Amino acid sequence: MNLSPAELWIGGILTLMIFSFLYRDNPFYKFAEHLFVGVSAAYWMVQGVWGTLMPNLVAKVAPGMVQSFMPEAAGKNPEWHYLIAALFGVLLLTRLVPSIGWLSRWSLAFVVGYSAGTNFIRYLQSDFIAQIRSTMIPLVVQGQGGLDLGASFSHLVLIVGVFCGLVYFFFSKEHHGALGRVSRIGVWTLMVTFGASFGYTVMARISLLLGRLQALIIWLRLVSGGS
Protein backbone atom coordinates (compact mmCIF):
# COMPACT_ATOMS: atom_id res chain seq x y z
CA MET A 1 0.00 0.00 0.00
CA ASN A 2 1.40 3.38 -1.00
CA LEU A 3 1.18 5.90 1.80
CA SER A 4 1.45 9.64 1.38
CA PRO A 5 4.33 11.48 3.13
CA ALA A 6 1.86 12.92 5.67
CA GLU A 7 0.57 9.41 6.49
CA LEU A 8 4.14 8.15 6.86
CA TRP A 9 5.12 11.04 9.11
CA ILE A 10 2.14 10.72 11.43
CA GLY A 11 2.32 6.91 11.45
CA GLY A 12 6.07 6.99 12.16
CA ILE A 13 5.79 9.44 15.04
CA LEU A 14 2.88 7.52 16.60
CA THR A 15 4.82 4.25 16.26
CA LEU A 16 7.77 5.74 18.14
CA MET A 17 5.40 7.09 20.79
CA ILE A 18 4.00 3.59 21.43
CA PHE A 19 7.45 1.99 21.44
CA SER A 20 8.57 4.55 24.03
CA PHE A 21 6.60 2.44 26.54
CA LEU A 22 9.39 -0.14 26.36
CA TYR A 23 11.46 2.33 28.40
CA ARG A 24 8.63 3.14 30.82
CA ASP A 25 5.19 4.76 30.97
CA ASN A 26 5.51 8.35 29.72
CA PRO A 27 3.38 11.23 28.36
CA PHE A 28 4.16 10.36 24.72
CA TYR A 29 2.82 6.83 25.18
CA LYS A 30 -0.22 8.12 27.04
CA PHE A 31 -0.93 10.58 24.24
CA ALA A 32 -0.83 7.81 21.61
CA GLU A 33 -2.82 5.42 23.81
CA HIS A 34 -5.60 7.94 24.41
CA LEU A 35 -5.68 8.91 20.76
CA PHE A 36 -6.01 5.23 19.85
CA VAL A 37 -9.01 4.80 22.15
CA GLY A 38 -10.85 7.81 20.72
CA VAL A 39 -10.11 7.13 17.07
CA SER A 40 -10.91 3.41 17.19
CA ALA A 41 -14.24 3.99 18.99
CA ALA A 42 -15.28 6.50 16.34
CA TYR A 43 -13.92 4.32 13.52
CA TRP A 44 -16.12 1.36 14.44
CA MET A 45 -19.09 3.62 15.01
CA VAL A 46 -18.71 5.15 11.54
CA GLN A 47 -18.22 1.73 9.96
CA GLY A 48 -21.39 0.55 11.71
CA VAL A 49 -23.41 3.54 10.56
CA TRP A 50 -22.36 3.43 6.89
CA GLY A 51 -21.92 -0.33 6.61
CA THR A 52 -24.97 -1.56 8.56
CA LEU A 53 -27.33 1.16 9.73
CA MET A 54 -27.70 2.97 6.39
CA PRO A 55 -28.24 -0.06 4.10
CA ASN A 56 -30.09 -2.27 6.60
CA LEU A 57 -32.23 0.23 8.49
CA VAL A 58 -32.51 3.67 6.90
CA ALA A 59 -32.59 2.39 3.31
CA LYS A 60 -35.25 -0.19 4.27
CA VAL A 61 -37.50 2.06 6.39
CA ALA A 62 -37.12 5.29 4.41
CA PRO A 63 -35.72 4.46 0.98
CA GLY A 64 -36.75 7.84 -0.42
CA MET A 65 -34.59 9.62 2.10
CA VAL A 66 -31.34 7.96 1.08
CA GLN A 67 -31.89 7.18 -2.61
CA SER A 68 -29.89 10.26 -3.62
CA PHE A 69 -26.70 8.67 -2.34
CA MET A 70 -27.76 5.00 -2.19
CA PRO A 71 -29.10 4.16 -5.67
CA GLU A 72 -29.98 0.58 -4.63
CA ALA A 73 -32.73 2.00 -2.36
CA ALA A 74 -34.51 3.81 -5.19
CA GLY A 75 -38.00 2.57 -6.03
CA LYS A 76 -38.29 0.24 -3.04
CA ASN A 77 -41.24 0.17 -0.66
CA PRO A 78 -40.62 0.85 3.02
CA GLU A 79 -40.24 -2.25 5.20
CA TRP A 80 -41.63 -1.02 8.47
CA HIS A 81 -40.79 -4.09 10.53
CA TYR A 82 -37.18 -2.91 10.69
CA LEU A 83 -38.41 -0.26 13.10
CA ILE A 84 -38.57 -3.06 15.68
CA ALA A 85 -34.78 -3.40 15.40
CA ALA A 86 -34.45 0.39 15.63
CA LEU A 87 -36.62 0.36 18.74
CA PHE A 88 -34.44 -2.31 20.33
CA GLY A 89 -31.39 -0.23 19.41
CA VAL A 90 -32.82 2.91 20.99
CA LEU A 91 -33.78 0.93 24.10
CA LEU A 92 -30.16 -0.13 24.39
CA LEU A 93 -29.18 3.53 24.63
CA THR A 94 -31.39 3.97 27.71
CA ARG A 95 -28.45 2.52 29.62
CA LEU A 96 -27.03 6.04 29.51
CA VAL A 97 -30.05 7.26 31.59
CA PRO A 98 -29.96 5.40 34.93
CA SER A 99 -33.66 5.95 35.80
CA ILE A 100 -34.86 4.06 32.71
CA GLY A 101 -31.73 1.98 32.17
CA TRP A 102 -33.64 -1.26 32.88
CA LEU A 103 -35.31 -0.92 29.45
CA SER A 104 -31.97 -1.78 27.83
CA ARG A 105 -32.51 -5.33 29.12
CA TRP A 106 -35.08 -5.84 26.39
CA SER A 107 -32.46 -5.22 23.71
CA LEU A 108 -29.95 -7.28 25.64
CA ALA A 109 -32.54 -10.07 25.85
CA PHE A 110 -32.86 -10.03 22.04
CA VAL A 111 -29.06 -10.18 21.65
CA VAL A 112 -28.80 -13.00 24.20
CA GLY A 113 -31.69 -14.92 22.61
CA TYR A 114 -30.23 -14.51 19.12
CA SER A 115 -26.75 -15.58 20.24
CA ALA A 116 -28.14 -18.54 22.20
CA GLY A 117 -30.35 -19.70 19.31
CA THR A 118 -27.65 -19.46 16.63
CA ASN A 119 -24.86 -20.79 18.84
CA PHE A 120 -26.95 -23.76 19.95
CA ILE A 121 -27.24 -24.99 16.37
CA ARG A 122 -23.91 -23.77 15.04
CA TYR A 123 -21.78 -25.25 17.82
CA LEU A 124 -23.68 -28.53 17.73
CA GLN A 125 -23.27 -28.85 13.97
CA SER A 126 -19.76 -27.58 13.34
CA ASP A 127 -17.94 -27.93 16.63
CA PHE A 128 -19.50 -31.07 18.04
CA ILE A 129 -20.91 -33.39 15.37
CA ALA A 130 -18.47 -32.39 12.62
CA GLN A 131 -15.43 -32.67 14.92
CA ILE A 132 -16.45 -36.12 16.16
CA ARG A 133 -17.12 -37.22 12.59
CA SER A 134 -13.64 -36.00 11.55
CA THR A 135 -12.09 -38.00 14.37
CA MET A 136 -13.68 -41.26 13.20
CA ILE A 137 -10.85 -42.23 10.90
CA PRO A 138 -9.23 -45.64 10.27
CA LEU A 139 -6.52 -46.68 12.72
CA VAL A 140 -4.87 -48.89 10.12
CA VAL A 141 -4.01 -47.02 6.93
CA GLN A 142 -3.17 -48.98 3.82
CA GLY A 143 -0.54 -47.44 1.52
CA GLN A 144 0.53 -48.47 -1.97
CA GLY A 145 3.06 -50.97 -0.63
CA GLY A 146 0.95 -52.31 2.23
CA LEU A 147 0.60 -50.86 5.71
CA ASP A 148 1.38 -47.14 5.92
CA LEU A 149 3.04 -47.00 9.33
CA GLY A 150 3.49 -43.24 9.44
CA ALA A 151 -0.14 -42.44 8.58
CA SER A 152 -1.42 -45.15 10.95
CA PHE A 153 0.67 -43.71 13.79
CA SER A 154 -0.60 -40.17 13.04
CA HIS A 155 -4.21 -41.37 13.07
CA LEU A 156 -3.59 -43.16 16.36
CA VAL A 157 -2.14 -39.98 17.88
CA LEU A 158 -5.20 -38.02 16.76
CA ILE A 159 -7.80 -40.48 18.05
CA VAL A 160 -6.04 -41.17 21.35
CA GLY A 161 -5.30 -37.45 21.79
CA VAL A 162 -8.92 -36.40 21.29
CA PHE A 163 -10.23 -39.18 23.56
CA CYS A 164 -7.75 -38.49 26.36
CA GLY A 165 -8.24 -34.73 26.03
CA LEU A 166 -11.98 -35.20 26.47
CA VAL A 167 -11.41 -37.47 29.47
CA TYR A 168 -9.33 -34.69 31.04
CA PHE A 169 -12.35 -32.35 30.71
CA PHE A 170 -14.62 -34.91 32.37
CA PHE A 171 -14.95 -33.63 35.91
CA SER A 172 -17.80 -35.82 37.19
CA LYS A 173 -15.36 -38.43 38.52
CA GLU A 174 -12.07 -38.01 40.32
CA HIS A 175 -9.06 -38.60 38.08
CA HIS A 176 -7.52 -41.60 39.84
CA GLY A 177 -6.30 -44.98 38.59
CA ALA A 178 -6.92 -45.74 34.91
CA LEU A 179 -8.94 -42.55 34.46
CA GLY A 180 -6.05 -40.56 35.95
CA ARG A 181 -3.54 -42.12 33.55
CA VAL A 182 -5.76 -41.49 30.53
CA SER A 183 -6.37 -37.94 31.73
CA ARG A 184 -2.57 -37.45 32.08
CA ILE A 185 -2.12 -38.32 28.40
CA GLY A 186 -4.89 -35.80 27.70
CA VAL A 187 -2.89 -33.13 29.56
CA TRP A 188 0.18 -33.92 27.47
CA THR A 189 -1.84 -33.60 24.27
CA LEU A 190 -3.21 -30.27 25.47
CA MET A 191 0.31 -29.10 26.34
CA VAL A 192 1.45 -29.80 22.78
CA THR A 193 -1.52 -27.74 21.56
CA PHE A 194 -0.76 -24.87 23.92
CA GLY A 195 2.90 -24.95 22.90
CA ALA A 196 1.96 -24.80 19.23
CA SER A 197 -0.52 -21.97 19.89
CA PHE A 198 2.14 -20.11 21.84
CA GLY A 199 4.63 -20.54 18.98
CA TYR A 200 2.11 -19.17 16.51
CA THR A 201 1.18 -16.24 18.77
CA VAL A 202 4.82 -15.25 19.17
CA MET A 203 5.35 -15.49 15.42
CA ALA A 204 2.30 -13.35 14.69
CA ARG A 205 3.48 -10.68 17.13
CA ILE A 206 7.03 -10.74 15.71
CA SER A 207 5.62 -10.46 12.21
CA LEU A 208 3.66 -7.36 13.30
CA LEU A 209 6.80 -5.97 14.91
CA LEU A 210 8.76 -6.48 11.69
CA GLY A 211 5.97 -4.73 9.78
CA ARG A 212 6.18 -1.72 12.08
CA LEU A 213 9.99 -1.65 11.89
CA GLN A 214 9.73 -1.78 8.11
CA ALA A 215 7.29 1.17 8.17
CA LEU A 216 9.70 3.06 10.42
CA ILE A 217 12.58 2.45 8.02
CA ILE A 218 10.49 3.78 5.11
CA TRP A 219 9.63 6.85 7.19
CA LEU A 220 13.25 7.40 8.24
CA ARG A 221 14.31 7.21 4.60
CA LEU A 222 11.75 9.90 3.84
CA VAL A 223 13.06 12.02 6.70
CA SER A 224 16.64 11.67 5.52
CA GLY A 225 15.62 12.63 1.98
CA GLY A 226 16.16 9.18 0.44
CA SER A 227 13.61 7.41 -1.78
Next chain:
Amino acid sequence: MRRTVPLMITFIVGLTLILAVFIPPEPFDTMNREFSVYFDIIAVFAFVLGGGNLLRLHGDRVYRRGKDWKFSIVTLAGFAVTLVVGLGKIGGPPGVRGDLMAPGTWFRFVFNAVLTPLSATMFALLAFYVASASFRAFRAKTPEATILLVSGFIILLGRTFLGGILTGWLPDSLSFLTIPNLADWIMAWPNTAGQRAIVIGIALGVTATSLRLILGIERGYLGSD
Protein backbone atom coordinates in the same frame (compact mmCIF):
# COMPACT_ATOMS: atom_id res chain seq x y z
CA MET B 1 -41.81 -5.81 32.99
CA ARG B 2 -38.22 -5.70 34.19
CA ARG B 3 -37.60 -9.44 34.16
CA THR B 4 -40.53 -11.23 32.54
CA VAL B 5 -40.47 -9.34 29.23
CA PRO B 6 -36.72 -9.88 28.66
CA LEU B 7 -37.08 -13.57 29.53
CA MET B 8 -39.94 -13.90 27.02
CA ILE B 9 -37.94 -12.09 24.30
CA THR B 10 -34.95 -14.39 24.84
CA PHE B 11 -37.19 -17.47 24.77
CA ILE B 12 -39.10 -16.47 21.61
CA VAL B 13 -36.00 -15.35 19.66
CA GLY B 14 -33.89 -18.34 20.71
CA LEU B 15 -36.63 -20.88 20.06
CA THR B 16 -37.46 -19.35 16.66
CA LEU B 17 -33.86 -19.69 15.52
CA ILE B 18 -33.72 -23.31 16.63
CA LEU B 19 -37.07 -24.12 14.99
CA ALA B 20 -35.87 -22.50 11.75
CA VAL B 21 -33.38 -25.35 11.38
CA PHE B 22 -35.91 -28.12 11.97
CA ILE B 23 -38.93 -26.52 10.23
CA PRO B 24 -37.55 -24.95 7.06
CA PRO B 25 -40.80 -23.52 5.57
CA GLU B 26 -42.00 -19.99 6.25
CA PRO B 27 -42.16 -18.02 8.48
CA PHE B 28 -39.18 -19.40 10.44
CA ASP B 29 -36.70 -19.16 7.59
CA THR B 30 -37.50 -15.49 6.96
CA MET B 31 -37.46 -14.76 10.68
CA ASN B 32 -34.05 -16.38 10.92
CA ARG B 33 -32.69 -14.07 8.20
CA GLU B 34 -34.39 -10.95 9.54
CA PHE B 35 -33.27 -11.58 13.12
CA SER B 36 -29.71 -11.67 11.85
CA VAL B 37 -30.19 -8.17 10.36
CA TYR B 38 -31.89 -6.99 13.56
CA PHE B 39 -28.88 -8.25 15.50
CA ASP B 40 -26.49 -6.28 13.26
CA ILE B 41 -28.58 -3.13 13.68
CA ILE B 42 -28.63 -3.48 17.47
CA ALA B 43 -24.85 -4.07 17.38
CA VAL B 44 -24.42 -0.65 15.72
CA PHE B 45 -26.43 0.94 18.52
CA ALA B 46 -24.08 -0.85 20.92
CA PHE B 47 -21.18 0.95 19.21
CA VAL B 48 -23.09 4.22 19.69
CA LEU B 49 -23.62 3.31 23.34
CA GLY B 50 -19.89 2.65 23.63
CA GLY B 51 -19.17 6.06 22.08
CA GLY B 52 -21.65 7.68 24.47
CA ASN B 53 -19.99 6.04 27.45
CA LEU B 54 -16.58 7.17 26.21
CA LEU B 55 -17.81 10.76 25.89
CA ARG B 56 -19.36 10.64 29.35
CA LEU B 57 -16.30 9.15 31.02
CA HIS B 58 -13.69 11.40 29.43
CA GLY B 59 -15.95 14.47 29.39
CA ASP B 60 -16.49 14.01 33.11
CA ARG B 61 -12.76 13.62 33.69
CA VAL B 62 -12.01 16.84 31.80
CA TYR B 63 -14.81 18.70 33.62
CA ARG B 64 -13.58 17.60 37.06
CA ARG B 65 -9.90 18.00 36.12
CA GLY B 66 -9.38 14.37 37.14
CA LYS B 67 -6.22 12.27 36.73
CA ASP B 68 -4.69 12.60 33.24
CA TRP B 69 -7.53 14.91 32.16
CA LYS B 70 -5.33 16.51 29.50
CA PHE B 71 -5.04 13.15 27.76
CA SER B 72 -8.81 12.77 27.90
CA ILE B 73 -8.96 15.83 25.65
CA VAL B 74 -6.84 13.88 23.15
CA THR B 75 -9.33 11.00 23.30
CA LEU B 76 -12.30 13.31 22.82
CA ALA B 77 -10.60 15.19 19.99
CA GLY B 78 -9.63 11.97 18.20
CA PHE B 79 -13.15 10.64 18.63
CA ALA B 80 -14.82 13.85 17.39
CA VAL B 81 -12.54 14.33 14.37
CA THR B 82 -12.85 10.70 13.22
CA LEU B 83 -16.61 10.77 13.71
CA VAL B 84 -17.08 13.99 11.73
CA VAL B 85 -14.83 13.02 8.81
CA GLY B 86 -16.39 9.53 8.70
CA LEU B 87 -20.06 10.39 9.02
CA GLY B 88 -19.68 13.34 6.67
CA LYS B 89 -17.54 11.34 4.22
CA ILE B 90 -15.36 14.43 3.99
CA GLY B 91 -12.75 14.55 1.25
CA GLY B 92 -12.43 12.52 -1.92
CA PRO B 93 -14.19 13.22 -5.18
CA PRO B 94 -17.44 11.24 -4.70
CA GLY B 95 -18.37 12.84 -1.34
CA VAL B 96 -21.35 11.38 0.49
CA ARG B 97 -22.24 9.15 -2.49
CA GLY B 98 -18.84 7.48 -2.58
CA ASP B 99 -17.11 4.74 -0.68
CA LEU B 100 -16.16 5.55 2.90
CA MET B 101 -12.61 4.29 2.33
CA ALA B 102 -12.18 5.67 -1.20
CA PRO B 103 -8.74 7.14 -1.98
CA GLY B 104 -8.62 10.77 -0.96
CA THR B 105 -11.20 10.60 1.83
CA TRP B 106 -10.10 11.95 5.18
CA PHE B 107 -11.48 8.87 6.88
CA ARG B 108 -9.03 6.75 4.91
CA PHE B 109 -6.28 9.16 5.89
CA VAL B 110 -7.15 8.71 9.58
CA PHE B 111 -7.21 4.93 9.08
CA ASN B 112 -3.80 4.86 7.32
CA ALA B 113 -2.02 7.50 9.37
CA VAL B 114 -3.41 6.89 12.85
CA LEU B 115 -5.45 3.73 13.38
CA THR B 116 -3.34 1.18 11.47
CA PRO B 117 0.05 2.24 12.92
CA LEU B 118 -1.36 2.50 16.44
CA SER B 119 -3.15 -0.85 16.45
CA ALA B 120 -0.27 -2.71 14.75
CA THR B 121 2.32 -1.19 17.11
CA MET B 122 0.19 -1.94 20.18
CA PHE B 123 0.09 -5.61 19.21
CA ALA B 124 3.75 -5.59 18.13
CA LEU B 125 4.61 -4.28 21.59
CA LEU B 126 3.25 -7.54 22.97
CA ALA B 127 6.06 -9.42 21.20
CA PHE B 128 8.50 -8.06 23.78
CA TYR B 129 6.25 -8.92 26.70
CA VAL B 130 5.41 -12.40 25.42
CA ALA B 131 9.14 -13.05 25.00
CA SER B 132 10.05 -11.83 28.49
CA ALA B 133 7.06 -13.58 30.11
CA SER B 134 7.88 -16.87 28.41
CA PHE B 135 11.53 -16.56 29.48
CA ARG B 136 10.36 -16.34 33.10
CA ALA B 137 7.51 -18.85 32.90
CA PHE B 138 8.91 -21.56 30.63
CA ARG B 139 11.07 -23.61 32.92
CA ALA B 140 11.15 -27.32 32.18
CA LYS B 141 10.33 -28.22 35.77
CA THR B 142 7.62 -30.81 35.06
CA PRO B 143 6.99 -33.20 32.13
CA GLU B 144 3.97 -31.09 31.09
CA ALA B 145 6.00 -27.86 31.04
CA THR B 146 8.75 -29.63 29.08
CA ILE B 147 6.26 -30.84 26.45
CA LEU B 148 4.86 -27.31 26.09
CA LEU B 149 8.36 -25.86 25.80
CA VAL B 150 9.57 -28.39 23.23
CA SER B 151 6.39 -28.11 21.16
CA GLY B 152 6.56 -24.29 21.16
CA PHE B 153 10.23 -24.28 20.16
CA ILE B 154 9.76 -26.79 17.35
CA ILE B 155 6.90 -24.70 15.92
CA LEU B 156 8.90 -21.48 16.23
CA LEU B 157 12.04 -22.97 14.69
CA GLY B 158 10.14 -24.95 12.08
CA ARG B 159 8.57 -21.82 10.64
CA THR B 160 11.91 -20.04 10.20
CA PHE B 161 14.94 -20.71 7.99
CA LEU B 162 16.93 -21.69 11.10
CA GLY B 163 14.87 -24.87 11.53
CA GLY B 164 15.83 -26.02 8.04
CA ILE B 165 19.50 -25.21 8.54
CA LEU B 166 19.77 -26.97 11.91
CA THR B 167 18.49 -30.32 10.63
CA GLY B 168 19.18 -29.99 6.91
CA TRP B 169 22.09 -32.44 7.19
CA LEU B 170 19.79 -35.38 7.98
CA PRO B 171 19.66 -38.06 5.24
CA ASP B 172 16.52 -38.39 3.11
CA SER B 173 15.46 -41.54 4.96
CA LEU B 174 15.23 -39.46 8.16
CA SER B 175 13.77 -36.36 6.54
CA PHE B 176 10.64 -36.71 8.67
CA LEU B 177 12.81 -35.73 11.65
CA THR B 178 13.79 -32.33 10.22
CA ILE B 179 12.41 -29.49 12.32
CA PRO B 180 10.14 -28.06 9.58
CA ASN B 181 8.60 -31.53 9.00
CA LEU B 182 8.23 -32.11 12.73
CA ALA B 183 6.54 -28.73 13.05
CA ASP B 184 4.13 -29.64 10.24
CA TRP B 185 3.40 -33.01 11.87
CA ILE B 186 2.78 -31.46 15.29
CA MET B 187 0.40 -28.93 13.75
CA ALA B 188 -1.46 -31.59 11.75
CA TRP B 189 -1.87 -34.30 14.38
CA PRO B 190 -1.21 -33.77 18.12
CA ASN B 191 -2.16 -30.09 17.87
CA THR B 192 -5.36 -30.97 16.02
CA ALA B 193 -6.16 -33.61 18.65
CA GLY B 194 -5.81 -31.10 21.49
CA GLN B 195 -7.72 -28.40 19.59
CA ARG B 196 -10.48 -30.87 18.82
CA ALA B 197 -10.85 -31.94 22.45
CA ILE B 198 -11.07 -28.27 23.47
CA VAL B 199 -13.53 -27.44 20.66
CA ILE B 200 -15.80 -30.38 21.53
CA GLY B 201 -15.72 -29.36 25.20
CA ILE B 202 -16.55 -25.75 24.31
CA ALA B 203 -19.37 -26.89 22.00
CA LEU B 204 -20.95 -28.90 24.81
CA GLY B 205 -20.61 -25.95 27.17
CA VAL B 206 -22.06 -23.46 24.69
CA THR B 207 -24.96 -25.76 23.84
CA ALA B 208 -25.82 -26.30 27.51
CA THR B 209 -25.51 -22.58 28.30
CA SER B 210 -27.62 -21.62 25.27
CA LEU B 211 -30.34 -23.98 26.40
CA ARG B 212 -30.23 -22.58 29.93
CA LEU B 213 -30.51 -19.04 28.54
CA ILE B 214 -33.43 -19.85 26.26
CA LEU B 215 -35.31 -21.67 29.01
CA GLY B 216 -34.70 -18.82 31.45
CA ILE B 217 -32.67 -20.90 33.89
CA GLU B 218 -29.61 -18.71 33.41
CA ARG B 219 -30.60 -15.10 34.23
CA GLY B 220 -27.29 -13.47 35.07
CA TYR B 221 -27.53 -11.08 32.10
CA LEU B 222 -30.62 -9.44 33.65
CA GLY B 223 -28.67 -8.06 36.58
CA SER B 224 -29.58 -8.23 40.25
CA ASP B 225 -32.67 -6.02 40.72
